[in-house]
Amino acid sequence: MTTSRRSFLTKGALAGAATLAAPAVATAQAPIKWRMQTYAGAALGEQVVKPAVDAFNRIAQGQMEIELFYADQLVPTGELFQAMQSGTIDCVQSDDDSMASPTEVTVFGGYFPLGLRYSLDVPALFNKYGLKQIWEDEYAAVGVKHISAGSWDPCHFATKDPINSLADLQGKRVFTFPTAGRFLTQFGVVPVTLPWEDIEVAMQTGELDGIAWSGITEVYTVGWSNVTNYFLTNNISGAWIGHFFANMDRWNELPPHLQELLATCFEQSHYYRQHWYWAGEADLRINGGKLQLTTIPDEEWKTVEAAAMTFWDEIAAESEVKAKVVEIFKQYNDVMVKAGRPYRF
Known part of the structure; x- marks a missing residue:
């Protein structure tokens, strides 16, 4: 049997058209949903956490979405740790002290008396003096992922x-x-x-x-x-020590690229707060007008x-x-x- 040039081109064209016209198989999955509560009320949360959550949700492009709740909206701040540990809340922004963490490092969260002079002391202590590993170990022992620490304002x-x-x-x-x-x-x-x-x-x-x-x-x-x-x-x-935490099981369920994206957005949030507070503390003393x-x-x-x-x-x-x-x-x-x-x- 022979194949004419005409029949070959016709059959080939039809096959190619069929291939191009075939709809793509839908493989999209529903986004991973996390609930996160911060220690901050809505007015403060607009600065100290919402930009990071919004950025994460945009960059994640539908693969994951964090729903943000402000102080006491889901549970009282003093119950944040228990809610996260049990999985009622997936992620938390707080200091150790306010959320009553059952760890040996809890007293150092928030404002440890006269321990810090400047906001840069916090990342220096965690990243260069070994506090990061201590916090990670303490929280892993109670089923919580310590994502990162950062500084806020003085007290x-x-x-x-x-x-x-x-x-x-x-x-x-x-x-x-x-x-x-x-x-x-x-x-x-x-x-x-x-x-x-x-x-x-x-x-x-x-x-x-x-x-x-x-x-x-x-x-x-x-x-x-x-x-x-x-x-x-x-x-x-001189600076508040605050953190981002997650339920360990929820954290481990995330693919590595979403873990890294989450950590990166939270790290950028730490940086944003440093200059936001640093500028505000000086300016408002001079130009605030009320106090x-x-x-x-x-x-x-x-x-x-x-x-x-x-x-x-x-x-x-x-x-x-x-x-x-x-x-x-x-x-x-x-x-x-x-x-x-x-x-x-």
Whole structure:
């Protein structure tokens, strides 16, 4: 049998057309869905987490989607760890202290008294001084993936009445972090725990006398500048240590490229917060217009600094892991002091 050139071209053309016209087999899968809750209320969350989540959802191109919830929307902040560990929530942005993590490093989350001077101290300690591995090990032991740590703002008092001396702190009911509250009680501060969204009303009703939860950027951003009058320039710590966490099983189910994308977006979020807070802290002191600045004299504030060193030793005596972290803090700060300006002065 022979095949004419005409029949070959005809049959070939038909076969090619059939191949081109054949619809692609649909292989798309439904996107992976995660629920994430942050410690921050909506106004603050717009800055400290939403840009990272939005970026991740865009870049993931339908393969994965994170639904973001703000403070206390799914569970109270104090129950965030348990909800994440059980899988009720897939991912969390918080400090260890606020979400009551059952780890040996919990007391160092949030504001560890006088442990940090600047925001860059946090990534330096985690990436160059070994804290990253300690945190990863502690959380892996309780079924949680520690994704990354970053710095937020320093911790200052925003109050109704002026604070010009340590004596002015006596009896002040203050919303603050658990470990910071534990430290401040020796100066007469009465720590108060409330849902984040209730703080503004509590200041208005007199249930609170002040807030030691943030720097001045948050005080203005979330509206606390409308219910306070004074801002103390002395800080309890130079930077907040916060983290991104995930349920370990949910994390392990992600393909490697989505794990890397998630970690990268969160790392960029840490960088964004560094310059957002750094610029805001200086600018709002000068140009904020609502809060009057007060300062406790340096000689008197040295009492607080000395008390912090005693507090560190008390924490170190509680466990081997805590002792290891405190020793790293001491070594790091010793290097910074010896290095001099601009690290310490």
